[in-house]
Amino acid sequence: MFLRVEIHYGGGIAINQQVLTGINGIAGEWGHNPLPWPQTEELPGQPCYCGKQGCIETFLSGPGMARDYQTNTGQTLSPPDIVALAETGDDTAKACLSRYTDRLARGLSSIINVLDPNVIVLGGGMSNIAQLYSQVPHLWEQYVFSDRVNTVLKPAKYGDSSGVRGAAWLWPI
Numbered sequence: 001m002f003l004r005v006e007i008h009y010g011g012g013i014a015i016n017q018q019v020l021t022g023i024n025g026i027a028g029e030w031g032h033n034p035l036p037w038p039q040t041e042e043l044p045g046q047p048c049y050c051g052k053q054g055c056i057e058t059f060l061s062g063p064g065m066a067r068d069y070q071t072n073t074g075q076t077l078s079p080p081d082i083v084a085l086a087e088t089g090d091d092t093a094k095a096c097l098s099r100y101t102d103r104l105a106r107g108l109s110s111i112i113n114v115l116d117p118n119v120i121v122l123g124g125g126m127s128n129i130a131q132l133y134s135q136v137p138h139l140w141e142q143y144v145f146s147d148r149v150n151t152v153l154k155p156a157k158y159g160d161s162s163g164v165r166g167a168a169w170l171w172p173i
Contacts, residue, residue, distance in 0.1 A: 002016070002118050004016050004017070004117060004118060004119045004121065005111065005115055005117040005119065005120050005121070006120075006121040006123065006156065013027050013028025013030075014028075015115075015117075030056060030107065030110075030111065031055060031056045031057030031060070031061070032048065032050050032052070032055050032056070032057060033055065033056055033110075034054050034055065034056070035054055035055075035056050035059050035103060035106060035107065036106040036107060036109065036110045036143065037106050037143065038054065042054070042059070045058060045059075046058040046059075046064075046067065056103075056107050059100075059103045059107075060100070060103055060104055060107060060126065061126065062078070062079045062125055062126055064100075065079045065082060065096065065100050065126070066078060066079060066082070068096050068099060068100070069082050069092070069093070069096045072092060072095070072096060073092050077093075079125070079126060079129075080128075082096055082097065083097060083129055097129075097131075100129075101131070101132060101135045101136055101139060102139055104132060104136050105135075105136045105139035105140040105142075105143060106140075106143050108120055108136065108140055108153070109140040109143035109144045110143075112140065112144050112149065112151050113143075113144060113145050116151075117151055118150070118151065118152065119151065119152045119153075119154060120151060120152070120153050120154070121154050121155070121156050121157075122153065122154070122155055122156065123155075123156040127155050127156060128155075132153070133153050133154065133155065136153055137149070137151070137152075137153050
């Protein structure tokens with residue numbers, strides 16, 4: 001059976017192009033679970049607006065990346081600026097992007113461990129970071145409970161607007 005899982009930053013999940021809401025209406029809220037395999041420096045984690053600490057959302061959102069960069073440099077930059085700076089070879093920006101990539105690999109590996117999908121499709125603004133698609137699959141291998149990981153990581157067909165487009169299809173006419 002082919003299993004395609006679409007994950008959107010800020011919540012939302014679709015399995016085989018069918019929106020999954022769940023009995024509690026929270027399917028896809030993977031961002032409000034703790035970051036898997038946290039490093040010592042990641043504990044206890046930033047406070048989240050949900051009232052808990054260390055949620056995936058606080059690490060793998062645009063504000064999470066910007067906060068990580070600011071914590072380590074004292075400078076405030078947007079995620080696109082951090083990525084651009086990393087691409088020029090800036091070591092602190094590269095380190096920030098590397099932490100983000102590893103955190104994403106840890107988060108997605110928990111999805112793979114539970115659902116074992118053929119494909120994971122990322123949506124949302126942070127899904128525009130091109131190198132995630134080549135680096136994360138190499139990193140998640142160390143976290144997935146299997147001797148092989150054939151899951152493919154892809155960007156959403158319509159980029160970071162995919163979540164909005166999907167929501168529009170659900171709006172009653």
